[in-house]
Amino acid sequence: MSGGTVAITADIRERTTSVDLNSVQLKVNGQDVTGDAIVSSNSIVYNARDLSNGTYTVELYLQDEAGNSASHSWTFNVN
Numbered sequence: 001m002s003g004g005t006v007a008i009t010a011d012i013r014e015r016t017t018s019v020d021l022n023s024v025q026l027k028v029n030g031q032d033v034t035g036d037a038i039v040s041s042n043s044i045v046y047n048a049r050d051l052s053n054g055t056y057t058v059e060l061y062l063q064d065e066a067g068n069s070a071s072h073s074w075t076f077n078v079n
Contacts, residue, residue, distance in 0.1 A: 006078065008046045012039075014064045023063035029056055051078045 008028065012019050018041065026034045026044055037046035044060070059073045 004049075004051065004078075006048045006051055006076070008048055008058055008076075010044050010060050010072070011042065012044055012060075012062055013042050017064045017066045017068075020063045020065050023061070025059075025061040027059040027061075030059075053078050 008026070010026075012024065021039055021041065024034060024039050024044060025032060026037050026046055028046070028048060033046050033048070034044075037044050048056075055075055055077050057073060057075050059071065061069070061071045063069045
Protein backbone atom coordinates (compact mmCIF):
# COMPACT_ATOMS: atom_id res chain seq x y z
CA MET A 1 0.00 0.00 0.00
CA SER A 2 2.97 2.31 -0.12
CA GLY A 3 1.93 5.68 -1.51
CA GLY A 4 -1.76 5.26 -0.62
CA THR A 5 -4.00 7.15 1.76
CA VAL A 6 -4.91 5.91 5.23
CA ALA A 7 -7.83 7.49 7.10
CA ILE A 8 -6.97 7.83 10.80
CA THR A 9 -10.14 8.39 12.80
CA ALA A 10 -11.08 8.51 16.47
CA ASP A 11 -14.32 9.00 18.37
CA ILE A 12 -13.81 11.88 20.83
CA ARG A 13 -17.27 12.15 22.38
CA GLU A 14 -17.43 12.74 26.10
CA ARG A 15 -20.30 11.33 28.14
CA THR A 16 -20.81 14.07 30.70
CA THR A 17 -19.13 17.23 29.36
CA SER A 18 -18.08 18.51 25.97
CA VAL A 19 -14.58 18.10 24.60
CA ASP A 20 -12.57 21.32 24.45
CA LEU A 21 -11.94 21.25 20.69
CA ASN A 22 -8.98 23.63 21.08
CA SER A 23 -7.22 21.02 23.23
CA VAL A 24 -7.38 18.17 20.69
CA GLN A 25 -3.97 17.15 19.38
CA LEU A 26 -3.21 14.30 16.97
CA LYS A 27 0.33 13.10 16.27
CA VAL A 28 1.58 10.51 13.81
CA ASN A 29 5.09 9.24 14.56
CA GLY A 30 5.60 12.28 16.79
CA GLN A 31 4.57 14.82 14.14
CA ASP A 32 1.61 17.04 15.03
CA VAL A 33 -0.94 16.67 12.22
CA THR A 34 -3.87 18.33 14.01
CA GLY A 35 -3.87 21.29 11.61
CA ASP A 36 -4.48 18.94 8.68
CA ALA A 37 -7.21 16.98 10.46
CA ILE A 38 -10.96 17.57 10.62
CA VAL A 39 -11.97 17.98 14.27
CA SER A 40 -15.63 17.97 15.29
CA SER A 41 -17.43 17.56 18.60
CA ASN A 42 -17.70 13.82 17.92
CA SER A 43 -14.57 12.79 16.05
CA ILE A 44 -11.23 13.59 14.50
CA VAL A 45 -10.27 12.46 11.00
CA TYR A 46 -6.86 12.73 9.39
CA ASN A 47 -6.11 11.42 5.89
CA ALA A 48 -2.46 10.37 5.91
CA ARG A 49 -1.16 10.41 2.35
CA ASP A 50 1.86 8.82 0.69
CA LEU A 51 2.83 6.63 3.63
CA SER A 52 5.74 4.30 3.03
CA ASN A 53 5.69 0.73 4.24
CA GLY A 54 6.26 0.45 7.97
CA THR A 55 4.74 0.80 11.41
CA TYR A 56 3.15 4.07 12.47
CA THR A 57 2.24 5.29 15.95
CA VAL A 58 -0.76 7.57 16.47
CA GLU A 59 -1.16 9.62 19.65
CA LEU A 60 -4.33 11.49 20.57
CA TYR A 61 -4.54 14.03 23.39
CA LEU A 62 -7.58 16.01 24.51
CA GLN A 63 -9.23 17.74 27.43
CA ASP A 64 -12.88 18.19 28.27
CA GLU A 65 -14.45 21.50 29.29
CA ALA A 66 -14.14 20.47 32.95
CA GLY A 67 -10.35 20.26 32.56
CA ASN A 68 -10.04 16.45 32.59
CA SER A 69 -7.29 15.20 30.27
CA ALA A 70 -7.24 11.99 28.26
CA SER A 71 -4.83 10.38 25.84
CA HIS A 72 -4.72 7.26 23.74
CA SER A 73 -2.16 5.79 21.37
CA TRP A 74 -2.20 2.98 18.85
CA THR A 75 -0.15 1.61 15.99
CA PHE A 76 -0.89 0.45 12.48
CA ASN A 77 1.15 -1.06 9.68
CA VAL A 78 1.37 -0.15 6.02
CA ASN A 79 2.49 -3.01 3.78
